[in-house]
Structures are given as C-alpha cells and as structure tokens.
Amino acid sequence: MLACKMKPLPFNLCNPKKRPAIINRSYALLHFIAATSLIFYRVSSLLHSRPSLPHLLMFASELILSLLWLLNQAYLWRPVSRKTFPERLLQEKGEELPGIDVFICTADPKKEPPLEVMNTVLSAMALDYPIGKLSVYVSDDGGSSSTLHAIREAWKFGRSWLPFCTRFGIKTRCPKAYFSRYEDDLGEKGYHEEKEKIKQQYKWLEEHVKKAGSSGGMLGETCSLNSINHPAHIEVIQDESHDTNQAKMPLLVYVSREKSPSSPHHFKAGALNVLLRVSSMISNSPYILVLDCDMRCNDPTSALQAMCFHLDPRISSNLAFVQFPQKFHNLSTMDIYDGQLRSVFLVKWPGMDGLQGPMLSGTGFYMKRKALYGDIVQEDTDPIQLKQYLGPSNELVKSLHRSNHHNSVNNMDSPSRLLEETRNLASCTYEKETQWGKQVGFLYNSVVEDYLTGFILHCKGWNSLFCDPPRPAFLGTATTKLNDTLLQGARWNCGVLQVALSRFSPLIYGLSRMSLLQTMCYAHLSLQPLYSLPMWCLATIPQLCLLNAIPLYPKVSDSWFMIYSYIFIMSQLKHLEEVLSTGDPMWTWWNEERIWMMKSVTSYSIGSLNAVLKFFGLREANFVPTNKVADDEQVTFYQKGIFNFQASTIVLAPLVTLVSLNMISFAGGLARIIVKGSNWNEMFGQIFLSFFILMVHFPIVEGMMFRKDKGRIPPSVTLFSLALSTCFLCLGSLILMP
Ligand SMILES: O=c1ccn([C@@H]2O[C@H](COP(=O)(O)OP(=O)(O)O[C@H]3O[C@H](CO)[C@@H](O)[C@H](O)[C@H]3O)[C@@H](O)[C@H]2O)c(=O)[nH]1
Numbered sequence: 001m002l003a004c005k006m007k008p009l010p011f012n013l014c015n016p017k018k019r020p021a022i023i024n025r026s027y028a029l030l031h032f033i034a035a036t037s038l039i040f041y042r043v044s045s046l047l048h049s050r051p052s053l054p055h056l057l058m059f060a061s062e063l064i065l066s067l068l069w070l071l072n073q074a075y076l077w078r079p080v081s082r083k084t085f086p087e088r089l090l091q092e093k094g095e096e097l098p099g100i101d102v103f104i105c106t107a108d109p110k111k112e113p114p115l116e117v118m119n120t121v122l123s124a125m126a127l128d129y130p131i132g133k134l135s136v137y138v139s140d141d142g143g144s145s146s147t148l149h150a151i152r153e154a155w156k157f158g159r160s161w162l163p164f165c166t167r168f169g170i171k172t173r174c175p176k177a178y179f180s181r182y183e184d185d186l187g188e189k190g191y192h193e194e195k196e197k198i199k200q201q202y203k204w205l206e207e208h209v210k211k212a213g214s215s216g217g218m219l220g221e222t223c224s225l226n227s228i229n230h231p232a233h234i235e236v237i238q239d240e241s242h243d244t245n246q247a248k249m250p251l252l253v254y255v256s257r258e259k260s261p262s263s264p265h266h267f268k269a270g271a272l273n274v275l276l277r278v279s280s281m282i283s284n285s286p287y288i289l290v291l292d293c294d295m296r297c298n299d300p301t302s303a304l305q306a307m308c309f310h311l312d313p314r315i316s317s318n319l320a321f322v323q324f325p326q327k328f329h330n331l332s333t334m335d336i337y338d339g340q341l342r343s344v345f346l347v348k349w350p351g352m353d354g355l356q357g358p359m360l361s362g363t364g365f366y367m368k369r370k371a372l373y374g375d376i377v378q379e380d381t382d383p384i385q386l387k388q389y390l391g392p393s394n395e396l397v398k399s400l401h402r403s404n405h406h407n408s409v410n411n412m413d414s415p416s417r418l419l420e421e422t423r424n425l426a427s428c429t430y431e432k433e434t435q436w437g438k439q440v441g442f443l444y445n446s447v448v449e450d451y452l453t454g455f456i457l458h459c460k461g462w463n464s465l466f467c468d469p470p471r472p473a474f475l476g477t478a479t480t481k482l483n484d485t486l487l488q489g490a491r492w493n494c495g496v497l498q499v500a501l502s503r504f505s506p507l508i509y510g511l512s513r514m515s516l517l518q519t520m521c522y523a524h525l526s527l528q529p530l531y532s533l534p535m536w537c538l539a540t541i542p543q544l545c546l547l548n549a550i551p552l553y554p555k556v557s558d559s560w561f562m563i564y565s566y567i568f569i570m571s572q573l574k575h576l577e578e579v580l581s582t583g584d585p586m587w588t589w590w591n592e593e594r595i596w597m598m599k600s601v602t603s604y605s606i607g608s609l610n611a612v613l614k615f616f617g618l619r620e621a622n623f624v625p626t627n628k629v630a631d632d633e634q635v636t637f638y639q640k641g642i643f644n645f646q647a648s649t650i651v652l653a654p655l656v657t658l659v660s661l662n663m664i665s666f667a668g669g670l671a672r673i674i675v676k677g678s679n680w681n682e683m684f685g686q687i688f689l690s691f692f693i694l695m696v697h698f699p700i701v702e703g704m705m706f707r708k709d710k711g712r713i714p715p716s717v718t719l720f721s722l723a724l725s726t727c728f729l730c731l732g733s734l735i736l737m738p
C-alpha cells in the first residue's frame with residue numbers, strides 16, 4: 001500500500017480517443033461492405049457483357065480507390081492523445097537533464113532570408129533548458145556570407161535577448177514574432193523600459209542584417225565559389241570581448257559543409273549527417289532537435305515536454321523520437337491551399353500514435369542520437385568495423401562511447417585541432433565507402449529523407465510519439481502560393497513513391513518487420529501518388545462517355561445505384577465529420593476536397609512521373625527548397641481566400657484542361673438529354689459527376705472566364721487547354737464510335 005503511494009507521478013499520460021475510434025470503425029465496416037459489393041457488381045457486369053475499355057478503366061479506378069481507402073483506415077483505428085507534466089520532470093530530474101543539440105538547416109539565402117534564419121536560431125537558443133546543456137548548430141548549404149553574418153549578429157543580440165526572456169518570463173522567444181504581434185502587459189518593474197531598449201536593439205539588428213544581406217555573397221574570397229561549390233567552413237560563434245560578466249549562452253556553431261559539383265551531396269539528409277558528425281566532436285549530446293530554418297520555437301518548454309517522454313523509464317528504451325506537429329504562423333482563416341496539412345497532423349499522426357508512432361516529419365522532432373547510428377554501434381563492436389561504417393575518423397569512433405559533455409570551446413585542449421577534424425568530417429569525400437545515408441544517419445534513398453528514415457527506424461523496432469500540446473511548440477511558414485504548394489507536393493510525392501519503388505517498399509519490407517496497421521499507414525502514404533490514376537480517369541472517361549451517350553453507372557432506378565450513392569455520400573459525410581471533429585469550420589471540408597483533387601492531377605501525377613523517371617535512371621534526384629518569402633500581392637490574394645493562378649504551365653494546364661473538358665461534356669450531355677430526349681435515368685451518374693467536379697473547382701471556372709486581375713488564369717492557358725480538351729473529346733469519340 002505504502003509502496004503504491006510512494007510511486008512517483010508519471011511525466012506523461014496517454015489517453016485513447018474512444019469516441020472517434022468507435023465512429024471510425026463503424027464507418028469502416030459499413031463502407032467496406034458497400035465497396036466489396038460494388039466490386040462484385042463491376043465484376044459481374046463485366047462478365048455478362050463484352051467489356052469495353054471505359055468500363056475496364058472505371059473498374060481499375062474503383063479498385064485503386066478502394067485499396068487506398070482500405071490502407072487509410074489504419075490511421076483511424078486507434079487514435080490517442082497525450083499530455084506532459086514538465087514540472088514533475090524538473091522536480092525529479094532537474095539536475096540530470098541530458099544535453100540537446102539543435103540542428104537548423106538552411107540552403108538558399110534568397111528563398112530563406114538570413115533574418116528569418118536568425119530568428120529561428122535565437123528562438124532555439126532561448127529554449128527553456130539548462131544553458132550548459134543546449135547547443136545550436138546551423139547548417140548552411142548555401143555557404144552564404146550573409147547567413148553567417150546574421151548568425152554572428154544573432155549571437156550578440158542573444159546576449160541581451162536571452163536574459164530579457166528569462167527575467168520577464170517571455171513566452172514568445174522568437175524576437176520578430178514577439179515585437180510584431182505579442183502584446184503583453186507584464187506589470188513587473190522595469191519591464192517596459194527594458195522592452196523599449198531591446199526593441200530598439202532589434203530594429204537596428206534587423207536593418208543591419210537586411211543591408212548586409214543585399215550586398216552578401218559567398219564565404220571566402222574567390223568569386224568562382226557558389227552554392228554548389230565551396231569548401232567547408234565551421235565556426236564556433238564566440239564573443240571577442242572575453243568579458244566574464246556577460247550572461248552565459250548556449251553554444252552556437254555555424255557549419256557550411258564542403259560542396260563540389262562532382263560529389264553528390266544528398267540535400268537535407270546530407271546536411272543533417274554532417275551536423276551529426278560535427279556535433280559529435282563538440283557537444284555530442286544524446287538528443288537532437290531538428291528544425292527547418294523557418295520553424296521557430298514558439299513554446300520554450302518543448303524540450304522539457306519531449307524529455308517527459310524520453311526520460312520516462314516505461315517507454316524510453318525503445319523510443320527513437322518525439323514528433324511535434326508542423327504548425328504555421330502565416331495561415332489565413334480560409335487556408336485555401338490546406339497549408340496547415342490538417343489531416344496529417346490532426347488525424348493521421350494521432351492515429352499512428354496509437355500504433356507504433358507517427359512518421360518522422362522533417363522538422364520539430366527530438367531524436368535520440370543513438371537511434372541514428374544504427375545497430376552496429378554497440379558497446380562491443382570492433383573499432384575497425386565501426387570505421388567501415390562511420391568513416392576513417394578515430395575521433396568520431398571515440399565519441400560514440402563518450403558520454404555527452406559540453407565542450408565549452410574555450411576549455412578544449414586544442415580547439416584548432418578539433419576544428420580541423422570537424423572540417424574533415426564535413427568534407428565531400430568523407431562519406432565515400434561508408435554506410436552514411438545507407439545504414440547510418442538520415443537516409444539518402446529518397447528526397448523525403450524524413451519519411452524513409454522514420455520508416456526504417458520503425459522497421460528496426462524503434463517507437464515514436466506524437467506530442468501536440470495546446471500551445472504550438474514550433475511555427476513555420478506555410479506556402480501561400482498555388483504554384484509553391486503544388487510543386488512542394490510534387491517533390492513529396494516523388495519522394496514517397498521512390499520509396500514504394502525501392503526495396504524498402506512498405507508493403508513488402510514493412511510487413512514482416514512491423515504490425516499490419518503500421519505497415520498500412522506507411523503503405524498508404526507511399527502509394528498516395530497513385531490517386532492520380534483514378535482521378536485522371538474519373539475526370540475524363542465518364543465525361544467522354546456522357547457525350548457519346550454511353551452509360552458507365554447503373555440507372556437511378558437500379559438498386560446498385562444506391563450503393564454508389566451510399567459510398568459517395570458517406571465518404572463526404574465522413575470527411576465532413578472529421579473536419580468538424582478537429583475543430584475546423586465547414587468550408588475546410590470543401591476547400592480540402594478541391595485542393596486534394598487539384599493535387600491528385602498535378603502534384604501526384606508530376607511526382608509519380610519524376611519517381612518513375614528516376615527509377616529508370618532518366619532523371620536526377622532534386623530538392624529545390626520551398627520559397628519562404630512572400631510578396632504583398634501574393635499575401636493579399638491568399639489572405640482573401642482568392643486563388644492566385646500565377647503558376648507554371650505544367651501545373652495550370654492539366655487543371656484547366658480537365659475543368660474545360662467537364663464544362664463541355666456537362667453542357668453537351670445535358671443538351672443531348674433535353675434536345676434528343678436521351679435517357680436521363682441512365683446518364684444521371686455521369687451528369688452528376690461532371691457537375692460535382694465543376695462545383696468543387698468553381699474558382700478555376702471563375703479564373704478562366706470572369707476574372708480580370710493579375711491572379712486570373714492567363715487567356716493563353718485557357719485557349720490552349722480548351723483546344724486540348726476538345727481534341728481529346730473528338731479523338732475519344734472517334735475511337736468509341738461503334
Ligand atoms: O539541399 C538542401 C535542401 C534543403 N535543405 C533544407 O531543408 C529544409 C526543408 O526544406 P523546405 O524547402 O522547407 O522543404 P519542405 O517541403 O517545406 O519540407 C518538408 O519536407 C521535407 C522533405 O520531406 C522535410 O525535410 C522538411 O523537414 C519538411 O518540412 C529547409 O530548412 C532547407 O534549408 C537543405 O539543408 N539542403
């Protein structure tokens with residue numbers, strides 16, 4: 001009894017979400033029955049008459065949609081939510097908290113302005129964590145002098161910023177966010193004077209960094225250097241003044257790895273692996289927080305919250321990472337492009353959290369360093385074998401068995417030798433003939449390194465956790481332009497399909513290594529680009545047949561029609577229920593329907609095409625960083641919820657072509673029924689489908705015909721697309737002619 005009372009209170013709690021689970025499972029059961037009978041209907045009708053190509057295509061589409069639907073149910077099976085108690089953790093483990101190395105990646109000073117990177121760095125340095133146990137590393141793949149300059153300035157400003165935050169308990173520790181939005185009224189003595197003082201300091205800094213940015217070039221003197229060709233530059237940011245009265249600061253290290261056009265550099269995964277090695281020489285903390293350069297820390301307690309899991313003896317031994325959701329500071333209420341990725345972070349990840357844990361999501365996760373070193377790094381592994389894995393550095397191998405220590409650079413034995421070693425670890429050639437990117441560190445096989453790395457960790461038996469506290473832990477910049485959204489989606493879909501086409505294909509590789517439900521989640525994401533096939537079919541074939549009076553769906557009076565209606569209506573209602581249950585307004589449902597269909601015929605298709613081309617070696621992998629700067633005009637469109645069609649033709653043309661095609665066939669089909677008196681009963685399904693597509697994509701119709709502003713669809717694209725859709729319909733009709 002006494003022992004029971006003495007038991008320390010847990011640092012975290014996990015609550016199964018019972019009601020959603022019941023709703024999801026009941027819906028899944030009914031929908032499964034309906035979908036199975038629909039397949040039965042198709043098969044039997046194909047057997048009874050000579051199958052035509054349109055019927056076969058419809059059947060194939062329905063099969064793919066059913067498969068993806070089935071895989072998707074795994075996310076909905078066992079959702080949970082979690083809560084942490086950082087105060088309990090501090091009470092019990094305050095003194096023995098482990099070190100954390102924060103990794104921040106940036107690659108392009110034009111798309112990722114140094115001022116923003118600097119803000120992220122400051123917010124990370126100001127995390128609520130013992131200063132001596134926090135180190136921040138910035139990886140600059142662009143090797144840009146203005147980024148380095150901004151980092152140095154960040155350090156100087158941090159000297160006043162950090163004490164200010166701690167003294168007055170400031171919650172918003174990203175200076176830009178604090179000064180631009182955060183209105184507070186801390187009655188504390190001296191607060192307002194201090195705030196004014198530091199505000200002036202920040203204003204000066206902002207102007208200074210912007211000015212330096214506009215004249216900035218590459219590190220080093222030679223102008224032949226550029227973002228894909230430069231030597232390694234590693235700098236521990238320090239104060240020249242050596243004033244011992246100054247406030248203590250977390251360690252801040254700038255790392256620009258060596259790059260040369262002749263060596264592959266593996267994008268962000270490559271950058272993170274360099275940081276892993278370099279940091280192991282300097283602070284070697286057992287935990288790592290990875291942030292994209294735009295993901296500022298919004299809640300300084302996130303580190304403590306993550307430690308509530310990592311230090312919980314009930315779960316810590318198998319726990320690889322704690323993932324926080326990506327949230328964004330620049331979303332509009334309409335969020336027409338679904339920049340918030342609602343279904344991923346509010347439905348899918350909490351769902352996976354009830355299984356083996358959410359997927360790794362690139363940014364905002366606290367990872368155990370050991371998990372990244374792979375199974376090979378054991379107490380008793382032979383050092384020679386270790387070197388085959390990790391490369392020739394003795395120092396790196398030694399670091400594996402060294403418990404973390406915070407090497408304040410000043411009391412290192414020989415800082416210059418250490419920096420020399422880090423440059424070696426950051427060189428282009430270091431990874432040659434090692435297992436980096438294959439079995440060690442972040443993996444290289446896909447441009448979505450996060451998805452693949454997390455998948456392999458789960459396959460090896462590691463778990464992960466999802467932590468979504470009410471105050472967002474991190475806030476990033478969402479894409480606010482149609483073009484950026486669709487091209488970013490294309491890269492992600494290319495990456496996941498690359499995995500599906502590799503030997504790590506989740507359905508094959510995962511099934512024997514993790515639970516069925518967890519495998520289904522990974523398989524769903526990796527096969528998601530396949531949505532493009534049924535979506536292209538459903539937007540063209542029924543329409544073509546409508547024009548030619550070929551029915552593809554049962555008659556309205558037929559009882560099979562009920563099954564189709566049931567499936568359609570129930571999936572819409574289920575989607576609506578899901579939107580409302582995550583606290584979003586009704587219009588989110590409509591917006592998501594639209595952007596999902598738009599993505600399936602653009603992002604998913606382009607991504608699939610790229611992945612297939614890469615599979616056959618016809619195309620190089622690439623990772624063009626997403627734009628994080630927005631001009632006023634673009635922001636105005638986005639804020640008002642108006643589509644901005646200033647986008648590349650490769651994404652616009654398919655959308656406009658499909659919409660025009662639906663317009664023509666809807667009008668044609670309707671006219672035919674009215675004028676020629678063809679069978680309404682038989683063609684209703686197809687008429688409705690075209691109508692639905694046009695309703696959902698009304699903004700495109702508007703952009704083609706009614707808008708005159710800059711964001712409309714260019715008339716050239718409209719004309720081109722009209723011609724294309726007419727050609728398709730004419731040719732198609734010729735082929736279908738009996
Ligand atoms: O060669 C490169 C390319 C990119 N990056 C950095 O990678 C981060 C993510 O790039 P971003 O352009 O913002 O891509 P997103 O599509 O927004 O990123 C999402 O998808 C990526 C791939 O799955 C993940 O790595 C990210 O964490 C996740 O936010 C940024 O900080 C970049 O600076 C590099 O360091 N080196």
Ligand SMILES: [Mn+2]
Binds near residue numbers: 294
């Ligand atoms: Mn990003």
